[in-house]
Amino acid sequence: MQRKWNRLNGLVSGFVIIAAFFTIHSIRVTASDRTQPLSSKDRPIDQVPVIDGTYVHNVGALQMNITNWGIIGSMPNSNFPMREVPSAQYPAGSGIEYLYAAGIWVGAERSGLPSVSTGYPQDEFRPKPGYQHTIYETYEGDLRGSHYPMFADDDRDGRVDEDRLNGIDDDNDGKIDEDFAAFGNQMFCCEFTDNQPFTRRLWPEHEPLEISVRQETFQWGEEIYNDFIAARYTVTNWGFHNLVNTYIGLYADIDAGPRDRGGYHMDDQVGLWRGEWCTPRGNGEYPVDISIAYVFDDDGDDGRTTGYFGIAILGHTHPVAEGNESHYPYFSFNSFHIFRGLQPYANGGEPTNDFERYETLSRRGFDENTTIPGDYRILISIGPFYVIPFGGSVHVDLAFVAGADLDELRNHAAAAQFIYEGVFYDLDGDPETGVRGRESPMVGPLDRWDPDHCDGIPEELDITKYDTIWSNIDCRREKYTFNHPICYRDRNISFRSYQTGVDGKEHRLNWIVGGAPPPPNMRVLPGDGKVTIFWDDLSETTPDIISGICDFEGYQIWRAEGWHRPLGSSSKNGPESDLWGLIEGRDLVNGVMPNIDFKKPFNQGGWQYTPLLHLEERDILIRAFEEVLLYEPLDTVSCPPGLTGEECDTLEAVARARLKFEGGRQYYKFIDEFAKNGMPCFYSVVSYDHDLGYAGPASVGRYSSPSSNFAYVEARSAAQDADRYDREEVYAVPNPVTKENLSPWQLGPVNNDASGVKVELRNLPACRNTVRIYTVSGDLVVVLRHDGSGGDGTVVWNLVSRNGQDVTSGVYIFAVEPEDGRFERTIGKFVVIR
Numbered sequence: 001m002q003r004k005w006n007r008l009n010g011l012v013s014g015f016v017i018i019a020a021f022f023t024i025h026s027i028r029v030t031a032s033d034r035t036q037p038l039s040s041k042d043r044p045i046d047q048v049p050v051i052d053g054t055y056v057h058n059v060g061a062l063q064m065n066i067t068n069w070g071i072i073g074s075m076p077n078s079n080f081p082m083r084e085v086p087s088a089q090y091p092a093g094s095g096i097e098y099l100y101a102a103g104i105w106v107g108a109e110r111s112g113l114p115s116v117s118t119g120y121p122q123d124e125f126r127p128k129p130g131y132q133h134t135i136y137e138t139y140e141g142d143l144r145g146s147h148y149p150m151f152a153d154d155d156r157d158g159r160v161d162e163d164r165l166n167g168i169d170d171d172n173d174g175k176i177d178e179d180f181a182a183f184g185n186q187m188f189c190c191e192f193t194d195n196q197p198f199t200r201r202l203w204p205e206h207e208p209l210e211i212s213v214r215q216e217t218f219q220w221g222e223e224i225y226n227d228f229i230a231a232r233y234t235v236t237n238w239g240f241h242n243l244v245n246t247y248i249g250l251y252a253d254i255d256a257g258p259r260d261r262g263g264y265h266m267d268d269q270v271g272l273w274r275g276e277w278c279t280p281r282g283n284g285e286y287p288v289d290i291s292i293a294y295v296f297d298d299d300g301d302d303g304r305t306t307g308y309f310g311i312a313i314l315g316h317t318h319p320v321a322e323g324n325e326s327h328y329p330y331f332s333f334n335s336f337h338i339f340r341g342l343q344p345y346a347n348g349g350e351p352t353n354d355f356e357r358y359e360t361l362s363r364r365g366f367d368e369n370t371t372i373p374g375d376y377r378i379l380i381s382i383g384p385f386y387v388i389p390f391g392g393s394v395h396v397d398l399a400f401v402a403g404a405d406l407d408e409l410r411n412h413a414a415a416a417q418f419i420y421e422g423v424f425y426d427l428d429g430d431p432e433t434g435v436r437g438r439e440s441p442m443v444g445p446l447d448r449w450d451p452d453h454c455d456g457i458p459e460e461l462d463i464t465k466y467d468t469i470w471s472n473i474d475c476r477r478e479k480y481t482f483n484h485p486i487c488y489r490d491r492n493i494s495f496r497s498y499q500t501g502v503d504g505k506e507h508r509l510n511w512i513v514g515g516a517p518p519p520p521n522m523r524v525l526p527g528d529g530k531v532t533i534f535w536d537d538l539s540e541t542t543p544d545i546i547s548g549i550c551d552f553e554g555y556q557i558w559r560a561e562g563w564h565r566p567l568g569s570s571s572k573n574g575p576e577s578d579l580w581g582l583i584e585g586r587d588l589v590n591g592v593m594p595n596i597d598f599k600k601p602f603n604q605g606g607w608q609y610t611p612l613l614h615l616e617e618r619d620i621l622i623r624a625f626e627e628v629l630l631y632e633p634l635d636t637v638s639c640p641p642g643l644t645g646e647e648c649d650t651l652e653a654v655a656r657a658r659l660k661f662e663g664g665r666q667y668y669k670f671i672d673e674f675a676k677n678g679m680p681c682f683y684s685v686v687s688y689d690h691d692l693g694y695a696g697p698a699s700v701g702r703y704s705s706p707s708s709n710f711a712y713v714e715a716r717s718a719a720q721d722a723d724r725y726d727r728e729e730v731y732a733v734p735n736p737v738t739k740e741n742l743s744p745w746q747l748g749p750v751n752n753d754a755s756g757v758k759v760e761l762r763n764l765p766a767c768r769n770t771v772r773i774y775t776v777s778g779d780l781v782v783v784l785r786h787d788g789s790g791g792d793g794t795v796v797w798n799l800v801s802r803n804g805q806d807v808t809s810g811v812y813i814f815a816v817e818p819e820d821g822r823f824e825r826t827i828g829k830f831v832v833i834r
Contacts (some may be wrong), residue, residue: 048130048134049068049126050066050135051067051080051082052082053065053082053083054135055137055188056085057217058574059185059186059220059708060092060219060227060228060705060708061090061092061227061577062088062092062226062400063088063092064087064088064099065085065087066135066190066215068133068190068192068215069123069125069127070103070118070119070123070124070125070192070213071120071123072103072217073087073088076255084570086568086569087101089568089569089573090227090402091307091576092577093563093566093574093579094569095260095566095567096256096259096307097255097256097258097259097568098254098295098307099252100265102119102252102254103252104119104248105117105118105248105249105251105379106209106235106246107246107247107358108246108358109245110209113207114354114358115206115207115209115354116357116361118251122206123202124203126194126196126198127191127193128191132166133191134167134190135188135189136165136189137186137187138165138189139186139187140184141518141538143663144177144179144182145181147160147182147183148160149509149545149548150543150548154179155175155634156634161179162179163175163176163178164180165177165180166190166191178634183218183511184230184511185221185709186218186219187216187217187218187219188216188217188218189214191213192213194210195210195211206354207354209237209239210237210238210240211236211238212235213236214232215231215233217229217230217231217232218230218511220419220513221516221519221704221707222515222703223705225415225419225515226705227415228399228401228415230416230419231400232396232398233248233398234394235393235394235395235396236391237389237390237392238390242389242390245362245383245385245386246383246388246394247362247381247382247384248381248394249361249379249380251378251379252378252379254268254295254309254376254377255268255295255375256295256296258301258567259566259568260566265375267298267373267374268295268296268375269297269298270293270294270338270369271293271369271370272291272336272366273290273291273310274290274291274292274333276290277290277413278484278487278488279418280415281418282490283490284488284489284490285489287486287487288414290410292312292409292410292413293310293378293380294309294310295310306404307403308402308403308404308408310400310402310409310413311380311398311399312416313380313382313398316394316395316396317394317395332382332383333382334361335365335366336365336380337360337365337378339379340375340376360379361379361381362381362384382396399417418513420510421510422510422512423546424501424505424507424509425507426503427506431504432504433504433506434502434505434506435501435502435503436452436455436501437455437472437475437478437501438452439474439501440474440501441468442469442473443466444463444465445463445464446461447462448461451469451472453472453475454475455472472501478495478498478500514544515545516686517544517689517704519539519684519686519704520535520536520685522536522709522711523535524683524711525713526716527715527716528716528717528718529715530671530673530674530715531671531672531713532670532672533671533685533711534609534669535668535685536666536668537666537668539552539687541665549692551689552687553588553590553592553687553688554585554588554594555585555586555685556582556585556687556688557583557670557684558684558710559672559681560575560581560681560683560710561579561679562579563576563681564746564747565747569748571680571682572712574682574710574712575682577705580682583672584670592690592697592698602668608666608668611654611667612654621651625651626658629655629656629659629661633661637652650667676715677716677762678733678758679715680714680747681712681714682710682713683710684711686704686705686708687704688700688702688703689702716762716792716793717760717763717793717794718792718793719765719767719790719791719793720765720766722765722767725765725822725823725824730762730763730764731761731763731828732759732760732761732830733759735830735831736830737759737799737832742757742758753798754798755799758796758797758799759796760795760796760797761794761797761816761828764786764794764795765820765826766789767788767819768787768788769786770786771784771815771816772784772815773813773814774813774815775810775811775813776812776813776829780802781802782800782801799832807832808832809834811829811830811832812832813828814827814828814829814830
């Protein structure tokens with residue numbers, strides 16, 4: 001079926017000058033200005049729709065592209081720049097996709113007339129004008145993004161999560177994005193609306209609902225939680241009309257198959273599974289209700305596409321007045337519809353206008369699972385939200401889930417549902433609320449009300465108007481869960497562990513889960529036959545979200561080799577999971593194995609590293625940062641001229657550590673002495689925690705997956721200095737250039753590297769060089785520029801001529817012409833055998 005979418009001067013010296021500079025208040029916004037057009041039609045230059053695949057969830061086994069204009073996915077094989085990044089790739093790095101594109105639909109009646117705003121297939125959502133309306137990335141552990149049950153008032157102004165992550169000063173305190181809630185190891189946030197002027201011009205027949213949508217997606221890197229990506233859509237009415245009978249849907253063109261196989265989307269099967277499933281909880285299991293629409297490839301593509309992908313509906317809230325609480329759980333899965341082919345709407349085809357779309361969104365029903373392979377699209381809808389007034393909001397929570405088979409898909413959907421349901425917390429600080437299993441405030445008038453139907457004590461209470469009585473309205477569900485006939489329950493677990501509303505905990509917190517510490521911030525530095533890995537102590541200083549205890553135990557260092565960039569994957573998105581190999585691990589010396597200390601200085605055999613030693617005035621700068629932080633400990637220190645943003649971030653982290661302030665960091669490094677020059681390689685540093693016994697740490701606890709934190713690197717030959725320059729050491733690798741010799745580092749082709757192969761010229765002079773390659777008859781083939789002044793001695797050629805053609809077999813001559821007169825001109829040769 002043909003697709004519809006082809007669419008940071010100098011260094012400041014002197015302590016007094018630096019400190020004075022720092023005290024000047026400033027705000028730095030780090031959003032990029034992305035202004036590429038969406039299609040061939042002209043787009044306003046002040047809008048920033050992200051269409052280049054910059055934001056991909058890549059810390060888990062499922063990888064997915066995120067945009068800020070209503071679309072999830074990358075639309076493989078389309079004309080969009082994002083087409084080469086993972087759309088819904090599973091397993092990560094495999095090149096197997098399960099989604100073309102998905103888009104949010106919001107439909108409602110306004111003044112009696114129905115209207116539906118869609119993200120896909122009609123792109124009616126757009127970000128507002130301005131560079132700040134892009135996508136923002138964060139993670140659980142971000143000092144600005146803490147939330148309950150931890151200390152949630154990040155800026156200590158008496159309010160909680162009032163300045164959402166969006167590049168705007170939402171609370172008008174002169175600071176941007178200083179108090180929000182962050183979930184998962186990777187979280188993307190963006191906002192878009194349906195009433196931008198361009199949208200009106202592009203889709204003149206559509207009547208906007210005057211709504212905004214806040215899209216938040218998050219992913220975990222721990223293995224038991226890394227097969228799904230959660231999404232929360234918050235819809236707000238900014239129009240002067242109430243939105244009546246509102247439905248929120250997700251339309252998905254789900255295609256299962258390998259990107260390198262044409263027509264892979266034509267033999268899919270889709271369906272819906274609803275029911276109860278058991279998910280691990282402690283040493284037992286817990287039953288959850290799941291609803292998931294899914295796709296799989298009918299014939300498995302010769303064993304390549306054997307997995308399942310689906311969209312699970314987790315819950316939503318009702319629109320409520322500001323200051324009131326929403327009560328969980330309540331949601332209505334309204335419908336599941338399947339579309340195939342080019343049939344007219346009257347014959348079961350796709351809706352093509354607002355009236356048909358609203359009718360489809362609102363029509364309750366669940367289509368039968370398919371039995372014939374084909375190219376399918378699906379639509380799920382949730383609602384109705386009966387009235388959303390001006391300024392009113394509702395939110396819907398979903399999860400994009402993948403698994404090796406249907407059972408594993410349901411396991412992962414149940415894990416997502418379990419995390420979504422979260423934990424109960426004493427939010428009001430009142431020990432009399434949330435006790436004896438009573439977690440729900442019921443407001444009078446109530447006649448003959450029994451606050452707990454399951455306690456064996458019949459009560460008939462009359463509750464007067466506006467009075468509140470705390471009640472156990474989920475007692476039957478609690479008893480059923482505790483005595484579940486299938487899900488395994490640890491015999492040492494009491495009924496109390498299955499109750500909500502105990503110990504004064506009356507408020508449900510969604511998306512709260514205890515797990516391994518977050519992975520540290522890391523970077524890699526290639527060397528000659530080695531790679532140096534640097535990371536910070538974020539993992540050690542971030543407490544467990546449930547217990548509030550820093551239970552960090554140790555670090556693991558992983559390396560992945562043998563990656564060949566399958567179609568639809570890239571170095572930004574990581575390798576296949578089976579390529580990872582553990583190369584080193586150390587932990588705290590506390591009796592928990594392996595009990596190998598990493599905290600000694602690097603020159604004494606440990607990993608501790610002193611950063612920024614290259615800065616001549618390092619100590620003066622750190623003292624200046626300390627002065628500013630003592631004056632304004634909650635603010636970010638402004639970066640003085642002559643320093644990079646990364647250097648300033650490190651200086652501030654070191655200053656905070658010396659002052660013992662929140663956000664202080666220590667740093668570590670590890671050198672892999674077994675790296676092979678030129679070979680594509682990934683490195684990962686992840687952490688794990690310990691389980692606590694009566695006397696302290698007792699055993700190893702939970703691990704993060706290496707895919708949750710990685711960096712791509714190729715070790716490279718070092719440039720030769722002038723005083724030791726040897727022309728004979730400048731050579732080409734491989735030589736001869738054959739298919740067999742290229743295979744260890746050959747990569748799949750992409751737009752900016754169409755051949756995927758390379759020849760390296762190594763050990764070049766430590767200066768600027770011009771490298772020319774000729775045929776044996778003297779014809780110029782290509783000119784390459786190389787700067788070895790920083791120590792890099794390698795230049796790479798992709799075997800494509802200056803005319804854009806693949807070179808043929810033959811003998812080729814290279815000439816290295818240094819700009820520094822201390823180096824001699826060097827000539828060599830290599831052979832290409834096709």
